[in-house]
Amino acid sequence: MKHSFRGGIHINEHKNTANCPITPLPPPKTVAIPLSQHIGVPCAPLVAVGDYVRKGQPIGRAEGGLFCPIHSSVSGKVIAIRRRQSMHGQALTDIVIENDGADTWHESVLEAEQPTDSLTPEEIIAATEAAGVCGMGGASFPTHAKIRSALGKVDTLLINCAECEPYITANHRLLLESPHDVLRGTLLLLRALGLSRGCLVVEDNKADAILLLRRLCEEGYPAISVEVVRTKYPQGDERQLIYAITRRQLPPGKLPADIGCVVFNAETAAAIYRAAAWHKPLCERIVTVDGDCIREPKNLLVPVGTPFSALIEACGGLCQTPERLVAGGPMMGFAVWGADEPVTKGTSAVLALSDADTDGYLGEHDCIRCGRCVGVCPMHLLPNYIASYTRIGDYEGAAENGAMSCVECGSCAYICPAGIPIVQFVRAAKTVLRQKRS
Amino acid sequence: MQEQLHSTTPVALPDQLTVAASPHEKSRTHVPHLMRDVLIALMPACLFGIFWFGWQAALLCVVSVTTCVAAEYLYQRLLHRPITVRDGSAAVTGLLLAMNLPYTFPLPMLIVGDLFAILVVKQLFGGLGKNIVNPALAARVFLFSSFPAAMAGFPARPGLGSSYADAVATATPLSLLKEGGVTEFSVTDLFFGTTGGCIGEVSALLLLVGGVYLLCRRVITWHIPASYLGTVAILTLLFPRADGRLESMLLELCAGGLMLGAFFMATDYVTSPVTRGGRLLFGALCGAITVLIRYFGAYPEGVSFAILIGNLLVYYLDKFTRPTPFGKRRAKK
Known part of the structure; x- marks a missing residue:
């Protein structure tokens, strides 16, 4: 039986990019890396204008409190540190780096994969923190803090691969192309939390990923199971996901840890593995670029800080005039002011939608109480x-x-x-x- | 737009993008689509009524729909309000009212009823979505108490070639049941509609077909029709008025305005509860009042009154059946 929840909507999935492999974005000329990409205290810059930075070099951190350090996503010269208004309307600082195209990694990033079997829970959490990993599903909560808050309180680890928002296929492609990173990241999370079993939760519209993951789990990851949930929005919401699998209801104002559960996004799990095995900071991510105005929808591997305009260009440009640009999915994403908006750790999609898609039918009627x-x-x-x-x-x-x-x-x-x-x-x-x- | 799609020249971003609250995608089903579906669902029963009773029935339907739409348009025009006739709700009201009347009903009185429905019941309360009771039903009761003679008839099908003045008014199955439980009407006649009655009420079968259409198109949910018809079925099975429990139950279900009421009147969005529990209670309440009026009231039929009484309680039904928010259920006392 497939797990689900009461309510929700069946919505046109628009998963046009499900068969589009993840392709690296051509190196952007400049990146503008926001110093606050997470929930918590904004970082202060560690570099000054004119400094040369390498890919993966820490360029921002806060003195204390809840934060994720920020790393450079390219190698090159810092050409500006500027303040602007974020798409949420808050003041924000960007570090603008001119890309030299060399892509030289910082010396802290390992050249060879390091075995992760012997890492202690504290080492795993420290590596996660140093790599600046935060929730990549959209909420951007610092992952190390989430693991710490769950220590000793949870009995269930769920990896969220539901991806219930229309258009987005970033997690789907990740599961198909780098399943081992996700599964190894899950093992690390299990070790960090002291749990013996964890579970990947996938919506039933990703049959190929489910088959692949089930086979891999049987062959080499006995501690991990794959649970299938019915495709329905908002199945990927933490509360609905936990309920579908465990039948536990998260009371308003409580954290999942309070009911013994903790949920991580699939790409976050992969980032944790890369942080532990390569000391690789989170400075690039998969972004689905789609919408009826995009000529060739794609899944791109994008350095953090790349402006949306570079992503659109990499997808062949626009084929009709968009009414809005959306960062994230069409249901919960944010409409942005312009195409200069940079990709952050939480940007899972960039959508260019015409008004045919967003549908200008607004407020023409009073509520008819249809229920x-x-x-x-x-x-x-x-x-x-x-x-x-x-x-x-x-x-x-x-x-x-x-x-x-x-x-x-x-x-x-x-x-x-x-x-x-x-x-x-x-x-x-x-x-x-x-x-x-x- | 097609040209744009096929051209290879890049399209520039517009100077201004829309920045609005999520969601950025919307369902394509709007109010006019829902009303259109209701009209489609009414068609089988309505067309059968016209086939059965003749062109006078068609005239009634057309005049009623036209009057309702025109009244709404003129009212909004005169008061400088947004014109909402295109949403189709006025047409639904007009058609429902006509289908609730005998085909012998005089046109001037019908127009008075239409004006009452649209102007008094709907627009004076603020238009679609704000009215407290169902406009068509309120108008029907208004006509019933204003022109009892014209309403009381139960005209049989006019004979071939006879004018509508020749139509014979006979006693209804429900009034016969009330008088002593003897009725010459067969359940089959009432089910298929080969009997006398109001234009749109005669064929229980075709009303069921329309109701199923509404359910399949998800225009209505099953809660109100199921609990309404279920309550009537259980009560009439337990306390039969005619010979034979089952036959009595079927007779009560197929007779009068019950099918039309349960599928098309009680499910009116504006005047029914929005919660699942509220809808079940609302249906049960309507069912119980319908049976009480049929058994003990002054009138043989009680569907209109039952639904109108239910309409008045909708706010309280919603309030008392408000669902527990997700996660709050397991609060320990």
């Missing part, structure tokens, strides 16, 4: 009431109907036949409610 949003809400809330209460400024009414529990997956706004931007209403309500309560 579709209620049926699809994976958090079992009443989105129509939240939106209606927020519209008239009754935020307590919105809270009563669960505004604060919303995970903003967008299922309600997707399905709404009246085109009501429900997620936007929820965010507005959350902002006001947080201010009121603090």
Whole structure:
């Protein structure tokens, strides 16, 4: 039986790039590496304008608190350290590096693979931290902190290979092309957490990956199993994933570790392995470039800091005028201001969508109370009431109907036949409610 | 756009990109599509009504739909409000009202009913989505209490060549059941619709077909029709009015406006609950009130009143059946 959850939507998957192998992006001329790519304290620069840096060299770290160090993704000269506004509207510092194209690695990166069988849990966590690994599914939570917070509290390790967002096939290709990195990373996580068994969770639309992983697990990774979940959005949400596999419900405001679970993204697991075996920092990642305006959709291996425009160019440019550029998936990704936006550790996709795809049908109707949003809400809330209460400024009414529990997956706004931007209403309500309560 | 797709010259980014909240993809099913599906689902029963009762029935349907759409358009035009007739909800109201009337119903009275439905019940409360009770049902009850004589008839099919004035009004199966449980109507006639009655109510079979269409297209969920019909079925099976429990149950299910009500009136989005539990309770409530009115009320049929009473309780049904948010269930006391 396939695992699943109640609610959610069946959505056009648009997995056009499922058969597109991961190809390295042609070296970008310059990269602009943001000093804050993670949840927590922004880093301070370790280099000055004019310095020569090599690929994998640490260029940013914070003095304390929760952070991931930042590494250069190319070799070359630092030509600027500039402040700008991020796509989330916050002030942000970028280190701009001119690529010399030599791709020389920093001396801290090993030339040969080091065996990882003898690493202690503390060594694994330290290597993860030094490599600046953070969650690569989109939330960008520092991975070393996640492992530490789970130590001694969890009995279940899940590797999230669901990839439920439309378009994105980065994890799918990773599982097909570098399955051993993911599986070895999973073994390292098991050792770090002191667990004996872990499990890869894959949606059933990736049959080839499931077959391959099952065979590999039988042959060489007895501690790892492959669990299949039904293809449904938002199956890749941590809460729904944990529920589908363990039937445990994560209470609002709690961490997965509080109910004995910890979830890592597949690419994060691979990054942990590379950090431990090669001391290779996380400075490049797989990005799916797709959307109806992209001429040749592709999966690209991209240095962090590369502007979106370079990715679009590598995919043959645009074939029609896009209405918006999205960093991440179409359901939870962010629409960006322009194509200068750099790829970060959390950018799983760059989508150029025309208005045929985003569909300009917005707010033409009042809510007709069809209840579709209620049926699809994976958090079992009443989105129509939240939106209606927020519209008239009754935020307590919105809270009563669960505004604060919303995970903003967008299922309600997707399905709404009246085109009501429900997620936007929820965010507005959350902002006001947080201010009121603090 | 086709030219753009095939050209090889690169397309530049526009000067301005849209920056909006996620999601960036939306379902292509909009309100007009849902209303169109309801109209399609009503067609089998409606066309059969026209075939069975003749052109007068068709005239009633056309006049009713036209009046409703025109009334909504003029109201919004005069009040400088957005024109929403294209969403199709006014047409649905018009067709439903016509299908709820005997084909002998006078046109002027029908127009009064249409105006009442659209202007008083729907627009004065704020238009589609804001009305508290179902406009077509409210108008039907309004006509029923204003023009009881015109409504009370149960016209049989006009004989070939006879004018509509010759139509014979007979007692309904439900009123016969009420009087003493003797009825000459067969379940088969009521099921297939080869009997007298309101235009759109006669054929239980074709209403079922429409209901199944709505279910398959996911326009409605099963909760309200299932609990409505289920409640009526159980109550009439336990307390039969005619000879034979099963036959009595089938008779009650196929007679009157029950099928039309359960699939097309009680499931009206605006005036029914949004939660699963609320929908089940709503259906059960409508079913119970329908049977109570049929058995003990002053009128032989109670579907309209039952649904209208249910409509008034929708907010409370939603409130009391609000689902527990994911993760909050296992709170220990």
